[in-house]
Amino acid sequence: MGLDRRDFLKTLGVVGATLAVGKNFGATTKKDTKTEFYGMLYDPTMCLGCRACERLCAKAHGLPEPAKAPEAGVIRNTSEIQRTVVNCYKTSKDEVYIKKQCMHCNEPACAAACLTQAMCKTKEGAVIWRSEKCMGCRYCMVSCPYDVPKFEYHSANPKIVKCDMCHDRVIKGEMPTCAEGCPGEALLFGTRRELITEARKRIAENPKVYTDIIYGEHDAGGTGFIYLSPVPMNELGFNPAIQKESYPALSKGFLYSVPSVFVLLPPLLLGIHEATKKDHKEGDENE
Amino acid sequence: MSNTTYPIAKDNDGQPIWKFIFSELKPKTKFFTPFNIISLPIMLLGLVLIVIRFWKGIGAVTNLSQEIPWGLWIGFDVVTGVAFAGGAYVLTFMVYILNMHKYHSIVRITVLNGFLAYVFYAGALLLDLGRPWNVINPIIGNNFGTSSVLFLVAWHFLLYMLAQLIEFSPAVAEWLGAKRARKILSGMTIGAVIFGITLSTLHQSGLGALYLMAKDKIHPLWYNEFIPILFFVSSIFAGLSMVIFEGSISHKVFHRMISEKDNKAQNGIIHGLAKICTGAMFAYLFMQLLVFIHGKHWDLLNTGMGQWFLLEMFGFVLLPMILFYISYRRNNILLIRIAAIITMLGVILNRLNVTVIGFKWDMPIRYVPTWMEIVVTLAVIFTEIWIFKWVINRMPVLRDSPSWVKEEN
Numbered sequence: 186m187g188l189d190r191r192d193f194l195k196t197l198g199v200v201g202a203t204l205a206v207g208k209n210f211g212a213t214t215k216k217d218t219k220t221e222f223y224g225m226l227y228d229p230t231m232c233l234g235c236r237a238c239e240r241l242c243a244k245a246h247g248l249p250e251p252a253k254a255p256e257a258g259v260i261r262n263t264s265e266i267q268r269t270v271v272n273c274y275k276t277s278k279d280e281v282y283i284k285k286q287c288m289h290c291n292e293p294a295c296a297a298a299c300l301t302q303a304m305c306k307t308k309e310g311a312v313i314w315r316s317e318k319c320m321g322c323r324y325c326m327v328s329c330p331y332d333v334p335k336f337e338y339h340s341a342n343p344k345i346v347k348c349d350m351c352h353d354r355v356i357k358g359e360m361p362t363c364a365e366g367c368p369g370e371a372l373l374f375g376t377r378r379e380l381i382t383e384a385r386k387r388i389a390e391n392p393k394v395y396t397d398i399i400y401g402e403h404d405a406g407g408t409g410f411i412y413l414s415p416v417p418m419n420e421l422g423f424n425p426a427i428q429k430e431s432y433p434a435l436s437k438g439f440l441y442s443v444p445s446v447f448v449l450l451p452p453l454l455l456g457i458h459e460a461t462k463k464d465h466k467e468g469d470e471n472e
Numbered sequence: 473m474s475n476t477t478y479p480i481a482k483d484n485d486g487q488p489i490w491k492f493i494f495s496e497l498k499p500k501t502k503f504f505t506p507f508n509i510i511s512l513p514i515m516l517l518g519l520v521l522i523v524i525r526f527w528k529g530i531g532a533v534t535n536l537s538q539e540i541p542w543g544l545w546i547g548f549d550v551v552t553g554v555a556f557a558g559g560a561y562v563l564t565f566m567v568y569i570l571n572m573h574k575y576h577s578i579v580r581i582t583v584l585n586g587f588l589a590y591v592f593y594a595g596a597l598l599l600d601l602g603r604p605w606n607v608i609n610p611i612i613g614n615n616f617g618t619s620s621v622l623f624l625v626a627w628h629f630l631l632y633m634l635a636q637l638i639e640f641s642p643a644v645a646e647w648l649g650a651k652r653a654r655k656i657l658s659g660m661t662i663g664a665v666i667f668g669i670t671l672s673t674l675h676q677s678g679l680g681a682l683y684l685m686a687k688d689k690i691h692p693l694w695y696n697e698f699i700p701i702l703f704f705v706s707s708i709f710a711g712l713s714m715v716i717f718e719g720s721i722s723h724k725v726f727h728r729m730i731s732e733k734d735n736k737a738q739n740g741i742i743h744g745l746a747k748i749c750t751g752a753m754f755a756y757l758f759m760q761l762l763v764f765i766h767g768k769h770w771d772l773l774n775t776g777m778g779q780w781f782l783l784e785m786f787g788f789v790l791l792p793m794i795l796f797y798i799s800y801r802r803n804n805i806l807l808i809r810i811a812a813i814i815t816m817l818g819v820i821l822n823r824l825n826v827t828v829i830g831f832k833w834d835m836p837i838r839y840v841p842t843w844m845e846i847v848v849t850l851a852v853i854f855t856e857i858w859i860f861k862w863v864i865n866r867m868p869v870l871r872d873s874p875s876w877v878k879e880e881n
Contacts (some may be wrong), residue, residue, distance in 0.1 A: 321602020336533025
């Protein structure tokens with residue numbers, strides 16, 4: 186086949202360059218086996234509904250004082266001025282309080298979505314947002330199955346607002362402010378492994394109080410924030426459609442196909458080009 | 473490049489380059505045409521709205537919310553616009569890879585169209601970014617979010633624009649009379665084409681792959697793991713329908729520039745493209761059918777969204793496919809043009825169904841774009857057409873290349 190040197194070098198360049206890019210796609214950072222993710226366990230049976238966590242959170246992050254508690258059954262959502270809310274649900278087993286905030290997934294969809302690594306899972310376990318990297322595309326909001334990241338739509342210098350598990354406190358060896366100040370001890374802070382053991386123990390000791398669920402143990406690929414519950418989770422406003430597998434796994438297949446396409450398609454195209462070019466030249470001579 | 477050896481100037485006059493470009497900036501055609509009278513106020517209004525958007529925030533001009541973070545600017549400008557720009561990679565594949573010389577006369581205008589589409593839709597993307605000053609982060613520095621589909625799409629946009637610029641650059645060189653530059657640039661065409669087709673394959677499907685993680689948010693009739701492949705296949709006939717549509721208009725508007733030979737070839741080209749559309753649409757429809765049967769969503773067909781889905785499939789894919797088939801069998805150019813328009817509406821419908829209409833379809837409050845979002849979108853499109861006209865009136869896009877090009881070859 187008449188593949189001249191220039192064309193050959195060109196293809197080599199294209200393939201080589203993409204191999205270099207393609208390598209990045211498969212690469213995962215080496216897992217640090219010594220550190221363990223921290224997380225939090227929320228036990229609604231111990232929650233007093235005092236909303237001290239909401240006020241402490243607002244104070245710690247310079248957000249406005251949260252408004253008064255609404256009546257039971259009125260469901261509020263987190264927003265760009267409120268990183269966490271405690272709602273009261275009317276359920277089959279009386280009223281149950283549920284705290285809402287970022288779930289700090291083990292494999293966060295928001296971090297996988299982020300093209301600048303502004304959203305990232307720290308080795309301590311918190312999923313944090315870094316302003317100096319973010320370009321405000323809001324793809325994290327599209328991807329998050331829990332709709333956690335909020336955006337300041339009415340600002341010329343908008344930020345993404347979400348719970349960061351008080352990451353700056355945790356790296357100093359302190360607890361997140363909500364866990365520290367919870368009067369009912371409904372919020373436990375610790376390594377995820379410890380918390381799951383504790384949750385199992387509580388279920389085993391009081392099987393009548395809790396349903397046999399540790400929400401977040403496997404949901405969305407496992408979350409850092411885990412819940413015990415006296416009633417099925419769908420009664421507490423949790424979306425039952427959320428899958429057990431992690432969300433980044435959904436786009437893995439596509440991303441893995443990218444290097445192969447980049448390696449296989451250009452030589453194929455060049456081959457077809459060369460094959461059809463010859464035909465054409467012969468055609469020209471005949472004319 | 474080669475400015476020193478060959479003075480850049482038109483072959484028929486010896487004026488310096490800056491004088492030449494300055495003279496080219498002036499309008500060449502009548503200024504007060506109906507198109508200009510309609511588009512100018514909209515563009516000015518759009519500019520005002522863009523200033524407000526950067527001053528007061530995105531929320532001041534759009535209806536976006538915490539639940540619906542992407543609206544018309546992404547769903548229509550970017551996702552739909554890029555699908556329509558797909559004609560460029562399909563045509564370069566046909567002309568440069570398969571060496572189908574019949575289509576050579578429309579390659580330049582299609583590549584120009586594709587290039588401008590990418591420039592303006594990537595530009596529209598900047599309007600939608602909350603913190604656009606950080607847009608260089610994924611390009612430079614240590615912030616490579618390589619696990620992100622959007623990272624791939626962003627890089628591909630950038631590289632593909634470069635590839636298209638190289639593909640189009642011989643026309644610029646001919647306009648400037650830069651003979652050596654033209655020779656170097658046209659030598660790079662085949663490399664740019666191969667690179668460009670590979671990039672297009674990946675980012676046309678990548679635009680669909682963006683939504684793979686939004687599994688619980690998109691209506692199940694539109695969400696499936698094959699979105700990337702469906703987006704890729706539909707970009708083939710979306711792009712070609714756009715070529716048919718845009719070609720039909722260009723041939724009316726710029727009639728005086730087109731040589732007799734190219735003018736005669738036009739119908740044959742449209743006829744050929746209609747055949748390809750029929751094939752691509754058949755493949756697409758068949759895949760949609762397989763995906764639907766696999767998804768086991770028969771029960772959803774009897775809902776409002778189900779009927780909307782059937783309308784999209786039958787009214788805007790099956791119907792234009794049949795029209796394309798009938799019209800190429802009977803060689804009815806008018807019917808091909810009608811089929812192309814219905815196909816384009818269908819592609820708009822499909823992209824909006826995935827990105828806007830079917831996104832959080834079960835929310836009590838639905839997203840409807842504000843008039844301001846629509847005006848900005850129109851302003852972007854009109855600005856693109858202005859630049860398009862400006863280039864066509866000056867560079868050898870539709871008209872034949874200057875005589876020195878043939879002498880050199």
